Amino acid sequence: MQTFSIAIHGGAGTLVKGMMSPEKEAAYSAALKLALDGGYTILEKGGTAIDAVEAAVNALENCHLFNAGKGSVFTANGTHEMDASIMDGKTRNAGAVSLITGIKNPVSLARDVMEKSEHVFLAGDGAMQFAKELNYSLEDPAYFHDELRHQQWLEIKDSDTFQLDHSTKKDSKFGTVGAVACDKDGNIAAATSTGGMTNKKWGRVGDSPMVGGGNYANNKTCAISCTGSGEFFIRGVVAYDVACLIEHKNMSVQDAANEVIHKRILEIGGDGGLIAIDSKGMIAMPFNTEGMYRASKSSNGTEKMAIYR
Numbered sequence: 483m484q485t486f487s488i489a490i491h492g493g494a495g496t497l498v499k500g501m502m503s504p505e506k507e508a509a510y511s512a513a514l515k516l517a518l519d520g521g522y523t524i525l526e527k528g529g530t531a532i533d534a535v536e537a538a539v540n541a542l543e544n545c546h547l548f549n550a551g552k553g554s555v556f557t558a559n560g561t562h563e564m565d566a567s568i569m570d571g572k573t574r575n576a577g578a579v580s581l582i583t584g585i586k587n588p589v590s591l592a593r594d595v596m597e598k599s600e601h602v603f604l605a606g607d608g609a610m611q612f613a614k615e616l617n618y619s620l621e622d623p624a625y626f627h628d629e630l631r632h633q634q635w636l637e638i639k640d641s642d643t644f645q646l647d648h649s650t651k652k653d654s655k656f657g658t659v660g661a662v663a664c665d666k667d668g669n670i671a672a673a674t675s676t677g678g679m680t681n682k683k684w685g686r687v688g689d690s691p692m693v694g695g696g697n698y699a700n701n702k703t704c705a706i707s708c709t710g711s712g713e714f715f716i717r718g719v720v721a722y723d724v725a726c727l728i729e730h731k732n733m734s735v736q737d738a739a740n741e742v743i744h745k746r747i748l749e750i751g752g753d754g755g756l757i758a759i760d761s762k763g764m765i766a767m768p769f770n771t772e773g774m775y776r777a778s779k780s781s782n783g784t785e786k787m788a789i790y791r
């Protein structure tokens with residue numbers, strides 16, 4: 483019987499055991515579990531991989547703990563600009579949005595770009611116009627206000643520094659969220675959503691909305707969602723590179739993901755991680771940082787949840 487599985491992440495970084503209170507750790511675990519179970523239930527009922535990844539990412543976008551949707555970090559202007567993408571491994575259809583504001587669930591707008599427009603990638607004012615035409619309601623800035631993230635921003639707002647989510651010089655953490663899934667028909671999909679970097683300016687866009695950069699899906703190889711230093715992940719074309727190793731070098735999803743995260747991306751100085759799945763439901767979740775919020779569940783009975791190395 484076809485194995486169906488799902489994996490999710492809530493960002494990678496300097497997540498060292500003992501740095502977080504037990505209460506906070508429990509809150510992260512509960513949020514990951516909610517997202518994981520939501521996606522898994524869809525697969526269990528015979529739903530599609532694309533529905534499962536959208537639902538799992540929506541749940542993470544609705545939680546203030548992660549740097550996506552509600553928990554998005556502040557830009558240099560004190561606003562929130564979000565990026566997201568989704569890809570269907572069966573058809574290789576994809577949708578992406580960047581530099582959008584006020585949208586509760588950016589990944590759902592990305593899916594609408596895929597399904598309701600002739601395009602793949604819409605950005606900024608144009609993406610907002612598209613959302614308006616689809617009658618998306620806009621949340622006001624208070625919905626996205628998180629005091630912790632506001633403080634992070636206040637600390638660096640008058641400098642030229644920009645930071646990946648909670649990062650300080652000693653503590654870098656990326657809070658992007660993502661999901662990959664394989665359904666009962668062996669179709670796979672990937673979705674990724676982020677608020678980007680604290681204090682970002684000039685319309686900075688990371689890897690998360692980029693097909694082949696931070697997100698990719700192709701039934702023939704794998705579905706991938708990345709988190710980490712976006713500039714490096716773009717240059718490493720990380721998600722597509724994993725797929726290429728599988729396609730052209732016959733590597734397993736685990737070996738290909740390890741090769742890119744522990745070798746290729748490190749060679750150019752990139753830190754972060756990814757989640758990957760193939761059409762047999764095999765999962766890999768490598769990262770080269772101290773930790774990565776991650777969880778997975780498979781119909782073969784395996785279930786994992788972890789934060790640290």
Ligand code: ASP
Nearest residue numbers: 656657658688709710712
């Ligand atoms: N990759 C994201 C970006 O560069 C950040 C993250 O993973 O948290 O926008």
